[in-house]
Amino acid sequence: MIRFILLQNRQGKTRLAKYYVPLEESEKHKVEYEVHRLVVNRDPKFTNFVEFRTHKVIYRRYAGLFFSLCVDITDNELAYLECIHLFVEILDHFFSNVCELDLVFNFHKVYLILDEFILAGELQETSKKAIIERMGELEKLE
């Protein structure tokens, strides 16, 4: 199960934070700070998996952005790595060539995409096309 998803830039600014387990606000800030510290200075040759408290963080860097998933210790790391990539592809497709600024100004849309992709900490849809189409339908209702 995914505990939380973080999207942070190199400076540690959180661009997206989705928690599937309840945490206090102060705890969330601490988590975000700690995860950023863990991933930002890691040698790119190292694994994309870092132990974090009793869980593990699977992260992947795209340009200046770090996508981090915190998952259970028994979960399949490689699958979640693939999962991050799929999410990035969806964003890329949706914003056509996504960049950090897209995510800043359209943060609410990023959350909506994520809600179509992952729900309750589990995968909801694995087809990029289906999610993009669904987003299109929802946009029309606005």
Add this chain to the structure above:
Amino acid sequence: MNPFYSGTRLRDMIRAIRACKTAAEERAVIRKECAAIRASIDENDHDYRHRNLAKLMFIHMLGYPTHFGQMECLKLIASAGFPEKRIGYLGLMLLLDERQEVLMLVTNSLKQDLNHSNQYIVGLALCALGNICSAEMARDLAPEVERLLQFRDPNIRKKAALCSIRIIRKVPDLAENFVNPAASLLKEKHHGVMITGVQLCTELCKHSSEALEYFRKKSTEAMVKTLKDLVNSPYAPEYDIAGITDPFLHIRMLRFLRVLGQGDADASDCMNDILAQVATKTESNKNSGNAILYECVETIMSIEDSGGLRVLAINILGRFLSNRDNNIRYVALNMLMKAITVDAQAVQRHRTTILECVKDSDASIRKRALDLVYLLVNESNVKPLTKELIDFLEVADQEFKGDLTAKICSIVAKYSPEKIWYIDQMLKVLSEAGNFVKDEVWHALIVVISNASDLHGYTVRTLYRAFQRSSEQQESLLRVAVWCTGEYGDMLVNNIGMLDIEDPIVVTESDAVDVAETAIKRLGSDLTTKAMGMIALLKLSSRFPSCSERINNSIVQYKGSLVLELQQRSIEFNSIIASHQKMRSVLVERMPVLDEATFIGKRAGSMTGSASTSNAAAINLPNGVSKSSAPLVDLLDLSSDDVPVPSSSGGGFIQDLLGLDLSAAPEKSGSNPTPISGADVLLDLLSIGTSPPAQSTASATDILSNQEKSPTSQLDGLSSLSSLSANKPSAAVSSPTIDLLGGLSPNLASEDENGSVYPSIVAYESGSLRITFDFSKTAGSPQTTLILATFKNLSPNSYTDFIFQAAVPKFLQLHLDSASASTLPGSGNGSITQHLRVTNSQYGKKHLVMRLRIAYKVDDKDVLEEGQVSNFPRNL
């Protein structure tokens, strides 16, 4: 319209915030925006509610407080339009979580929306519920979600399935309601519904054994077939990831099969073919393929045995290990950890590759690999593996050394084939990473060294070389070197006990003294090391009379030390060297061989032990270092106040003190029958009994060891040492003992008859004194006997300062309560009673036996009587 409300758009606000150069500027902008939003909220401004909440979410993401916007979410959710609801639910998920009470207010809106005619609105409600629902909401809304599992639109079905997962996690009791609708999801063709359905079923199996049984029976075959179809499916661009159709679905299905197959041979059998197919046919040049293989291996390892598949699985892991991608190697190591319990032999084949991973630059890989190597070690490969690990210790990162050292020490201790190898390896570890070695480890090393009498010379010389070589001193190396130099300094200088493999070295007496002095003078040394250095100096002063002067000079320097321990040692040792030449050589004799079995037993005891702090503290100080020179009276009070638990190491403390070492006896009783006949033991006991003060200041290891040695000489030495440490160099040994025992405060108690089933005995009778024992047992512990001792004075004079002492052999534990009085009137006119409790660790095999000593004063004259009790009833 509020005049302060600027009405900026969301985009403008974000721009304004991004344009801020400093944090203070940013705070100012946010403050202004928040004020405007509050004002707008106060006016109940419908038009801007939507925009306000969007802004608040952004402000929230930056880490500012936004709780005042929570009610706005609820209002938006309650409004009719889709766009308002959408932003309202988004705000709800972002600004609130399941613990806020506000959330209860939304349950009703959620219920309405779950039943809404617009399926997009139903979707919004499901999404919110899935992400933040609490246990109460789960109970309230479970029927709606259950119904939505059969909704016509697949988008709703998949959301409902994941929502159900959340509900079951919150309230596992609800699981059974979901079993049937979940099973029907497995028949779907739509990938999204399929994957969520599989996940729901897996979750159900976790929470309910009935669900597990149900799915095992009904769905195993269907699941195998679906997976087969998926594996063989033609190219599907929509789900394709690096040439594989929907690896995510593959993985979820394999995981579900694992749950079904675990512990069920039939189900496992059913999935063998498809697992073999996935394991052999999946492309392994891309991450997605490897993810599937990894999941497949885990499933193969978890389901019921099928040898062929496991070989296949371990071979896949072997391929993973030689992959250049660190991620792949990491998961391989992870999985091999699990595989080792299943098939250790197969994992052994990859030993060299695993060993390479220990040296990886990535800490997580190193740690995994080290854990794995640790599990792989056995008697046959311990030597090469240890060599590799120790070689690596030289170049390892500082932060990895602690872990690595602990593992090496543990491996060496567990599998060492011979003592010399053990000592060699430990010395290597100490010189490389002595600062990372735990105290128990070097204590154990000293015990081993002490036991390897033929290696004493070799060890001390090797240590001396290591000591000379190491530039940055490792504390524990220094301690062991100092201890050994103190003990075996003469062997160092005279090259005694040379082994063939050794090169002779020339060490002068003063070189050896240098070692001990370094330990004291070195800046980084802590108190224990310094104190050990002091003892070593004292010992060397006797071994090397020519250096005695020099040693005394350096000991004297610490007379003014502000550290009490050093000061005391300095004064005591100085007085030994200066004024007790005759006694010194006996006093500083080589330590008797430390008893390994007892040490191990003690360690085990102190690790699991309940009341063992005193013991553990004693073990910490193997070289005559006693940090707390606790007064003996305290220690003896222990015996009268604390109730010793039979066979616990804490209870053994007082027996330790008396040199009886009973706590280890129960553990050893099976394998190590007491080799000494009862009478001898008793003799020993009494001679030891005269010198409890000695043992209190002497080290614990010393106490542990007095099994196979002649007690006299050592005891003489020790007892005089003890009286020295009390700063009374010439005090007689026997008198403090009795004084101390007198500390057991006597009080009056009436005599009462004991109606036990055991016959009373007259334990001791002399012309003037009669002691009778009455016996009783407490229910439930047959090995424990309660003895009521009654003392009667048959002479015409009354006795004062009456003290009764008893000693028992090792297989017994004795606890003495205080006596009822200290004065015994003459002519049989009264009596003293005292309770004893004896625990027989060899109950049923051996009988009680006890030695007595009675001291009292008649007309201010000391009288001492001794006796032995061997007429105890046989079955006690």
